[in-house]
Amino acid sequence: MKCRVCRAPAVLDIRRHNAAFCREHFLTHCREQVRRAIDDQHMVAAGERVLVAVSGGKDSLALWDILVDLGYDADGLYLGLGIGEYSDASGQAARGFARRRELALREVDLAADYGYDVPGAAAATHRPPCGACGLSKRHVFNAVAVEAGYDVVATGHNLDDEAAVLLGNVLRWETGYLGRQHPVLPATPGFARKVKPLYRLGERETAAYCVLAGIDYQVDECPMAEGNRHLGYKEVLNALEDRSPGTKAAFVFRFVDHAHDRFADEAGTEREGLRACDECGSPTTGDVCAFCRLRERVGSRAVHAQ
Amino acid sequence: MKVVLRNPRRELEMPGPLTVAALLDRLEVNPESVLVIQGDTLVTRDVRLSDTDIVEIRPVTSGGAE
Numbered sequence: 001m002k003c004r005v006c007r008a009p010a011v012l013d014i015r016r017h018n019a020a021f022c023r024e025h026f027l028t029h030c031r032e033q034v035r036r037a038i039d040d041q042h043m044v045a046a047g048e049r050v051l052v053a054v055s056g057g058k059d060s061l062a063l064w065d066i067l068v069d070l071g072y073d074a075d076g077l078y079l080g081l082g083i084g085e086y087s088d089a090s091g092q093a094a095r096g097f098a099r100r101r102e103l104a105l106r107e108v109d110l111a112a113d114y115g116y117d118v119p120g121a122a123a124a125t126h127r128p129p130c131g132a133c134g135l136s137k138r139h140v141f142n143a144v145a146v147e148a149g150y151d152v153v154a155t156g157h158n159l160d161d162e163a164a165v166l167l168g169n170v171l172r173w174e175t176g177y178l179g180r181q182h183p184v185l186p187a188t189p190g191f192a193r194k195v196k197p198l199y200r201l202g203e204r205e206t207a208a209y210c211v212l213a214g215i216d217y218q219v220d221e222c223p224m225a226e227g228n229r230h231l232g233y234k235e236v237l238n239a240l241e242d243r244s245p246g247t248k249a250a251f252v253f254r255f256v257d258h259a260h261d262r263f264a265d266e267a268g269t270e271r272e273g274l275r276a277c278d279e280c281g282s283p284t285t286g287d288v289c290a291f292c293r294l295r296e297r298v299g300s301r302a303v304h305a306q
Numbered sequence: 307m308k309v310v311l312r313n314p315r316r317e318l319e320m321p322g323p324l325t326v327a328a329l330l331d332r333l334e335v336n337p338e339s340v341l342v343i344q345g346d347t348l349v350t351r352d353v354r355l356s357d358t359d360i361v362e363i364r365p366v367t368s369g370g371a372e
Contacts, residue, residue, distance in 0.1 A: 001350045011348040012341075020350055057368060130369070160367070207341055207366040208348055221313050225369030234367050238338040 012208050015245035023212045030209045033200040034066045041183045043195035048151035050074040053141045056090030056218040059156030061097050062206040063198055079140050080109035082117025090218045108140050116298040124298040129224040139291035145192035157196040160203040163248040164233040179267030190283035307355050310362040322357035339367050
């Protein structure tokens, strides 16, 4: 295969674009897709400070690299989840990248700063660990952004992530979640704006970006995610994509452009009922936010176990 | 050729020559879910791999979405 741009030998083909690229033009393609996502969806304005949620995986490191290359003022935030060797290697990848690119990386550790870790939370709640992990990330990333004065939290959700979440939301007609599923969640009192600048890139592209840009990322899969529902959705979507390239992009992009607004009112109704959490002050619909309830539940289990 | 697989990491031998597309087909791996790496770069579906090549088939699918 030849590069679509320069006709040099290609290193990656992207069937949904009916194109292949050499290294140089593939990296340009990725930056261009992120620039287009940011511009089209008005994700970040000139001069705004961006906090990148960094896991040490391919998506977040590619995102941080591209944002800096595009000229954005972007710091990283790594959250230690306490998932054994997996978290150790993830933290090393995040720190190594920040050091090599001379970027500022903030760190929060669930165990040291909040008294629990993801495996402990999963055991205490008898729920899949991904739930406690996602809840912790959402809370901490937003809390640090609000406290430290960042305008935007950027996450590494890619096209495959968005397609899998969308499929799950549609299969269950989760209309509130559909109203909140968008590449940009505007800032509201107590919440920083959240953006997903990788939503136009598949995870095969973000992984290829890291390999070709020489970024060492955590390749191994999170051991706690094994068998989770979203992996199943991704498998189904990739089977469809293999038969009909472009399916995932059409599913997500057409939802964003033509269907999201139909569900926006439901998300707006939920936001209207928000008040400050009695424990931490974060916005919540009840007296105590879900994050503080999780901490209390894990803490009381630890006391009972003593 | 030597084929390195991940998650869990393991190696297997496959007879060459073989295109990348044919290799993935034989291993029943969806091309959408992996990169194929030879040395420090990536190879496309049409590349013919020889009997002495070493390639890594690296999965790209992350779980743990919220």
